[in-house]
Amino acid sequence: MISVDLDGDGQLDLVTNGGAGVAVLLNQGNSSFASPLYFSAGRETYSIASADLNRDGRPDLVATDNATATVALLFNTFCGH
Secondary structure, three states: OEEEOOOOOOOOEEEEEOOOEEEEEOEOOOOOEOOOEEEEOOOOEEEEEEEOOOOOOOOEEEEEEOOOOEEEEEOOOOOOO
8 A cells, every 4th residue: 555645635645456456545634535446457456656657747656467467557637636
């Protein structure tokens, strides 16, 4: 699990491997998180990391798939605040 501000609201969101992808839980700013948003990243997502891969100023996600030995790049498309 990693924490990163994906939606640009100044609050750290949670990202975790969700079996066949990643699950993003956006911070609501009131000590709670929204229901998970799931993104496909392979059959057996193992590791996740965050970096600004396309240099647009927003953090993107990288996920490894243990079943196929591949890497998925998930570019951030949240509009932000």
